[in-house]
Amino acid sequence: MREVLLVGNPNSGKTTFFNSLTKSDEHIGNWHGVTVEEKKKAFKVGNDEFVLVDTPGIYSLAPLSFEEEVSFKLIEKKKHEKIINICDLNNLQRNLYLTLCLLEEGEDILLVVNEIDKKVKFKLNTKELERCLDIPVILLDAENKKEIDKIKDRLKDKPNKRKKPLKYLDKIDFSCLKSHFKDKDLIFYIKAFEKNESFFKLKGFTDEEIKKIFEIVPVNSMEILANARYSFLDEIIEISCAENNFVYGQSKFDKILLNKFLALPCFLIILSIIFYLTFFSIGAFFSDLLSSFLELITSPILDALSELNNSFLYNFFADAVFGGLSTVLSFLPQVVLLFFFLSLLEDSGYITRVAFIFEDILGKVGLSGKSIYTLLMGFGCSTTAIMTARNMDNKNSKIKTALLCPYMSCSAKIPIYTVIGGAFFGASNIFVIIGLYLLGVVVALSISKILDVTLLKSDNQTFILEFPPYRWTSMKRVYKILSKNVKSFLVKVGSVMISMNIIVFLLSSFTFSFKYVEDGSGSMLESIGKFLAPAFEPVGFNNWAIVSALLAGLVAKEVVVSSIAMFNGIDSSAIKLISSSILLPTSVVYFASKASVLSFLVFCLLYTPCLASISMMLQEIGKKWTIIGILIQLFVAYIVSFIVYNLALGAEIFGILPIILTLLSIILMIVAVCFVFRFVKYKKCARCKNLCDKHK
Amino acid sequence: MITLKDAKLNKYYKISHILGDNLKVVRRFLELGLVGGQKVRIVNKSILKKVYLIEIRGYLLSIKTSLLNYIILEGDVV
Numbered sequence: 001m002r003e004v005l006l007v008g009n010p011n012s013g014k015t016t017f018f019n020s021l022t023k024s025d026e027h028i029g030n031w032h033g034v035t036v037e038e039k040k041k042a043f044k045v046g047n048d049e050f051v052l053v054d055t056p057g058i059y060s061l062a063p064l065s066f067e068e069e070v071s072f073k074l075i076e077k078k079k080h081e082k083i084i085n086i087c088d089l090n091n092l093q094r095n096l097y098l099t100l101c102l103l104e105e106g107e108d109i110l111l112v113v114n115e116i117d118k119k120v121k122f123k124l125n126t127k128e129l130e131r132c133l134d135i136p137v138i139l140l141d142a143e144n145k146k147e148i149d150k151i152k153d154r155l156k157d158k159p160n161k162r163k164k165p166l167k168y169l170d171k172i173d174f175s176c177l178k179s180h181f182k183d184k185d186l187i188f189y190i191k192a193f194e195k196n197e198s199f200f201k202l203k204g205f206t207d208e209e210i211k212k213i214f215e216i217v218p219v220n221s222m223e224i225l226a227n228a229r230y231s232f233l234d235e236i237i238e239i240s241c242a243e244n245n246f247v248y249g250q251s252k253f254d255k256i257l258l259n260k261f262l263a264l265p266c267f268l269i270i271l272s273i274i275f276y277l278t279f280f281s282i283g284a285f286f287s288d289l290l291s292s293f294l295e296l297i298t299s300p301i302l303d304a305l306s307e308l309n310n311s312f313l314y315n316f317f318a319d320a321v322f323g324g325l326s327t328v329l330s331f332l333p334q335v336v337l338l339f340f341f342l343s344l345l346e347d348s349g350y351i352t353r354v355a356f357i358f359e360d361i362l363g364k365v366g367l368s369g370k371s372i373y374t375l376l377m378g379f380g381c382s383t384t385a386i387m388t389a390r391n392m393d394n395k396n397s398k399i400k401t402a403l404l405c406p407y408m409s410c411s412a413k414i415p416i417y418t419v420i421g422g423a424f425f426g427a428s429n430i431f432v433i434i435g436l437y438l439l440g441v442v443v444a445l446s447i448s449k450i451l452d453v454t455l456l457k458s459d460n461q462t463f464i465l466e467f468p469p470y471r472w473t474s475m476k477r478v479y480k481i482l483s484k485n486v487k488s489f490l491v492k493v494g495s496v497m498i499s500m501n502i503i504v505f506l507l508s509s510f511t512f513s514f515k516y517v518e519d520g521s522g523s524m525l526e527s528i529g530k531f532l533a534p535a536f537e538p539v540g541f542n543n544w545a546i547v548s549a550l551l552a553g554l555v556a557k558e559v560v561v562s563s564i565a566m567f568n569g570i571d572s573s574a575i576k577l578i579s580s581s582i583l584l585p586t587s588v589v590y591f592a593s594k595a596s597v598l599s600f601l602v603f604c605l606l607y608t609p610c611l612a613s614i615s616m617m618l619q620e621i622g623k624k625w626t627i628i629g630i631l632i633q634l635f636v637a638y639i640v641s642f643i644v645y646n647l648a649l650g651a652e653i654f655g656i657l658p659i660i661l662t663l664l665s666i667i668l669m670i671v672a673v674c675f676v677f678r679f680v681k682y683k684k685c686a687r688c689k690n691l692c693d694k695h696k
Numbered sequence: 697m698i699t700l701k702d703a704k705l706n707k708y709y710k711i712s713h714i715l716g717d718n719l720k721v722v723r724r725f726l727e728l729g730l731v732g733g734q735k736v737r738i739v740n741k742s743i744l745k746k747v748y749l750i751e752i753r754g755y756l757l758s759i760k761t762s763l764l765n766y767i768i769l770e771g772d773v774v
Contacts, residue, residue: 059724059727059728060723060727062720062723062727064720064724090755091754091755093729093753094727094728094729094753094755097727097729121754194723195719195723197719220713222719222722222723222726223713223714223726223731223732225726226726226727226731227731227732230729230731243754246754247739247751247754247755247756248754248755248756249755249756250739250751250756254740258740258749260743263743264743352758355758356742356747356749356758357742357743359742359746359747359758359760360742360743360744360745360746360747361744363746369747461760462718462720462721462724462760462763463747463758463759463760463763464721464724464725464728464757464758464759464760464763465757465758465759466728466755466756466757466758467749467755467756467757467758
């Protein structure tokens with residue numbers, strides 16, 4: 001099969017093109033670095049079979065971050081036959097810089113200029129550009145399918161490797177290198193001028209050799225090369241384009257959204273609206289609707305089953321299949337809505353602005369503004385979010401961002417908060433949920449700060465990020481986002497959850513000697529749960545069933561609620577039934593007080609994420625950091641739950657005022673200690689007679 | 697010699713050259729089109745001024761303030 005690479009600058013529309021050419025549904029967004037790994041798909045043009053490889057965006061063939069390294073290695077492997085180079089028309093000059101780098105390597109290129117926005121900065125004369133670069137150029141209008149067919153036809157062309165070097169290279173004086181390395185190709189000299197360490201390392205040069213090569217080239221060699229390339233590009237643009245005078249990416253909205261005083265409030269308002277719509281207004285309405293609908297379907301089936309007089313069969317379907325599962329299923333609207341809003345944020349171009357605003361704050365705790373994308377995506381699903389940590393260009397920042405991701409409360413925890421919290425807090429559950437989300441963020445930032453001063457110092461972080469323009473999401477895309485998320489949720493419920501529910505059911509219905517017990521007493525799960533439960537006495541839930549539900553939740557967080565429903569023998573999707581059952585002292589799962597519920601919710605928020613996230617962490621940050629991450633999560637979850645339990649217990653006994661006062665005085669003490677510490681540090685500086693770096 | 701860090705908000709300057717210790721950052725700036733002779737302008741600053749938003753070659757780029765010292769300007773405002 002003939003391999004075709006899809007290469008281009010970040011956010012130039014590669015994956016959108018990949019989706020339309022191969023009829024795929026890969027994740028896209030209006031942000032730098034949505035694609036972080038290669039994606040392959042085969043397609044046919046007539047009788048010829050091709051495989052198209054989508055790569056993360058790059059600016060040149062000298063990688064800076066982890067995802068750029070992926071593309072660089074793919075290109076240098078030289079397994080492909082052709083490269084489709086996607087350029088954004090609004091940033092043509094800079095996009096063509098990469099084209100030149102590829103042409104220097106002698107690649108066979110098909111240049112596709114993408115016209116993403118209606119308002120364009122350049123008006124392109126395709127023929128002239130073709131003539132200047134001596135490669136085929138196609139102007140792609142995203143709406144028009146005709147051009148896609150044209151591109152497919154061009155792929156069938158015979159491989160056409162460039163023989164003549166690009167003319168601007170003649171003007172560069174490589175003589176210093178030529179005298180030392182006589183028999184090398186032109187590309188060797190170019191890469192040496194570029195001081196491209198990654199290239200030489202890939203070609204097997206040692207650090208010593210690379211250092212020697214870099215010593216030979218002029219000090220400003222990189223600048224000489226970049227100047228030559230850009231002067232050539234300036235010429236090309238003058239010949240082939242008419243330029244409209246506006247700044248690409250600039251918008252009137254930024255006056256408000258990036259304003260010194262309004263930026264943070266605006267972000268918080270947007271986030272609050274998203275959570276309000278998801279949890280309470282639209283989301284809750286559709287959830288209730290779906291819940292009643294599911295009950296309507298399942299109750300006749302259960303009635304029919306009860307007539308069979310087989311308690312095992314009835315319990316199996318009522319508890320393992322219908323009860324817990326339909327409860328989780330009724331949360332489909334809320335989960336899908338949350339993903340939908342996150343996708344809208346991604347598409348809008350606002351996330352880059354958020355990264356810009358948050359670089360200040362996150363910088364203080366040793367993170368980069370770029371982490372905000374990963375952390376925001378963490379509200380949807382930790383597993384996919386952890387992968388986006390590849391955007392970081394520093395290993396420590398990448399590990400830190402990936403480790404913090406699970407503290408952002410993911411969508412799988414929505415049922416836990418609504419069902420368990422709702423039982424005790426009723427209408428004021430909204431404040432509990434907001435509090436939990438905030439607690440997740442605060443814990444994440446605190447851990448980041450601690451890691452930054454201990455294990456994972458992150459210095460030399462670069463932050464160079466291009467601003468995309470604001471864009472509206474098309475109706476077609478809205479439909480795609482919704483259908484994709486509905487599908488993935490249903491698949492998850494239908495595969496992972498159903499099998500997990502059956503396992504939990506079997507473990508809680510059979511003893512170690514495989515004897516069926518109807519009420520679960522003496523079952524395997526009860527024995528395990530009872531063994532572990534005393535450890536949870538200090539955090540307020542010494543109950544085998546709750547501990548078992550938490551254990552089951554290690555596979556997927558939704559299982560926590562479905563297990564609780566199963567233990568309490570709830571066989572319908574009505575959320576209220578589960579909620580009221582956990583208030584009854586006779587139930588298997590029973591919470592004695594508000595304090596123990598709060599502590600349970602906090603534990604669910606902070607403890608080890610699902611199996612899928614753990615395996616993703618293993619893949620992205622390695623065994624050592626995954627284990628450290630899990631240990632930190634368990635430790636932090638236990639400690640914070642303990643504190644919350646005891647504070648809430650105190651509030652129940654002494655009233656809320658003394659507790660608030662105690663908390664305030666603790667915070668004041670911490671602030672005072674920090675102040676004294678800073679003062680001592682400053683004094684030391686004064687002693688060094690202003691010679692230290694800080695006060696020079 | 698002034699750098700982009702010292703530049704005034706919303707005024708155009710001409711870049712003289714790029715100079716700094718971190719080779720990767722220098723190369724990235726050059727790749728992004730921050731080469732000698734180009735016009736550059738600071739468009740916005742973040743709340744604590746840790747990041748600046750700049751305009752270069754007709755597009756917007758946000759850069760950490762400490763890295764702006766790499767961008768050396770020709771003295772006068774264009």
